[in-house]
């Protein structure tokens with residue numbers, strides 16, 4: 001039987017709106033608690049080095065108040081590891097970060113810095129955090145993640161999502177195939193496979209349908225859609241679409 005597909009709701013862009021004016025509103029913790037009530041299986045938040053959305057205090061509050069798992073996305077820096085060791089989230093997802101990028105553009109380079117990364121995340125694993133590596137759907141990266149002992153990969157769905165959004169159907173099909181192939185390969189290796197970045201009501205179905213995928217992390221679209229249908233409504237609709245595709 002196909003296992004339940006978990007939905008991790010990323011609340012970063014609630015903080016983007018808050019930070020546009022300063023002050024405390026809207027509060028990402030309030031959004032996370034509402035997401036929890038709407039059926040989210042976990043909350044994802046990305047503490048960027050430049051603190052453009054989520055801040056240190058948000059992470060601490062999320063860890064303190066949530067009863068569902070917190071997935072702490074971060075760059076592999078000494079500063080972030082110290083914060084994660086203090087916060088002790090359920091999961092740490094290591095992502096590549098560039099200060100000048102608008103969003104996470106690519107996957108983590110695992111294959112060429114395998115030993116460095118393994119040494120980097122060992123203390124986090126010892127502290128009980130589940131390590132996930134945010135990688136492009138690329139065989140070398142998936143294989144390297146497995147080789148260095150990461151239990152989880154999150155496949156970067158950005159190229160697939162962009163092709164959907166721009167109506168480039170041949171590219172969409174090619175990117176979907178890359179995700180399918182790497183979900184199957186990662187699963188064969190024994191990795192837990194997650195997928196995230198840029199997914200929408202339209203693009204989620206073919207990915208949710210993959211039995212090898214255990215979790216989707218979705219943020220920007222859900223937060224944007226909540227302007228029109230409420231956060232609760234947007235999360236429930238995403239869940240309906242995921243479940244329909246899974247069935």
Ligand SMILES: CC(=O)[C@@H](O)[C@H](O)COP(=O)(O)O
Pocket residue numbers: 010012046048073095102103104134196197198219220
């Ligand atoms: C790694 C990743 O995909 C997420 O962190 C997400 O896209 C939200 O953060 P940004 O929008 O700041 O990239």
Ligand SMILES: NCC(=O)COP(=O)(O)O
Pocket residue numbers: 010044154196197198199217218219220221
């Ligand atoms: N790891 C991907 C994530 O958390 C959500 O990405 P997005 O839906 O905000 O693009």
